[in-house]
Amino acid sequence: MQHIKVSLISLIGLIFTLHAEPYQLGHGVSVNDALNVGGYFSSELESNHQSNSFTLDDVAVMAYGDINPMFSYLAELEAVGFYHKNFSDGSEESHKKFHAERIYGDLWMADSINVRFGKQITPIGYWNLEPINVLRDTTSNPLYSMLLFPKFLTGLDLNGYVPQTQGVRYHLFGQHNRDLDEEYINIPNSHFFGLALENEISMEWSSSGSIGEYITKTNQRTRFIQAGTKYDDTQWQFLAEGLIAKSEYPEQAQTYAFSGYAQAMYRYTQEHAVISRFEYFNDHHTDYKDTIFILGYSYRPWYPVSLKGEYQWHSQNDENRALFSLSVLF
């Protein structure tokens, strides 16, 4: 892995030096059809009841391309928690080891049949598909997207447009092995299957839903059903997603978890936007229940550069916090 990391970083350095095409921030560097490179980073400032801290959080490099008209690939290496400084107690931490965030190939056979194999983002909902800070409109993620289903899949995803439809896409995915590089896996598992559908009703509006089942390393079997909708024009964006999960545990009664959020964003210029989000989370098994309201501000001097600030009000008051972040995709 270290060898891959060094090679990739060296390659990116060489490409930035030699490439003659005008570079556009946020679009990566296209060397040829078979090699495009890019990356991203994010930094966060957090202030809560316990501490004030700074984190250089995600540092990632990625490469992708088309090997031929039918086969393409993507590889991404990421270091999470690259540097962390707690101003309250003066402690510092650093995790500079890069891990395989995504490594997959795509075998395209038709618009209705594409096979993605390898470690990939689980094709569920909206939030989960754009997980990095710079693409989000708030620094924080809803708990919905982090705690109730595996964010990554190491397996197969058969996907494409449903034939004879204008904009209905399907994903039939499965994993029957351990995750590739479990370092940043939110729910390590060796059994994960699901079906997701998305209907693009218009350029602005779409809706989606999914069902799935996974078994964790601790033999927790969870089945879930999820649904969401998204509206996005040049000024307004509305996003809502919800999920119900039923979990069974060895020698314990089954429990339920409910989670959902609704988010509204108003862009009063291309660069400036205000965001609010209401979220509900209730996991009976962990006995964790919270209602969260977020008010945030987003400034993008250029789209791939994101400066964001937000304040979170929690029903569990000691969780209230302020977050600020700077993130860049290059």
Next chain:
Amino acid sequence: MKPILVFLTLCSMLFGAQYSIIISKKVSVSTVTREQIRDIFLQKRHTLGDLKIIPLNLVGQEPSRIAFENAVLGMDRDRLNAYWVKQHFQGNSPPITQPSHESIKAFVQNVEGAIGYVPSSMADSSVKVIYEF
């Protein structure tokens, strides 16, 4: 009757299609919808019928490209930029570009499956027009 015809001709010249979307004459597809073209140029779909399609964009910010993005893709520059930034993270690249309308036309003439836009005045019998805007 004559003044009406002159009026209609003038209207056509003033408000008629300025640009044509062209494809190889060998391709059996005769017409496509705006949504099909949009999906192809946004790299969401890659075929028309059974044919693998290669979309061609004009380099830079020429008037025909701006007109195409507004009229066919239904997206202004900022929205399109945001779209391709997100696609970059997903591992998808925008369509390849050509330096001129002439090179788009030549590409379409020689490569079955290539699709691009040119001024309607350039769309002669050597290519097939499948959409106008």
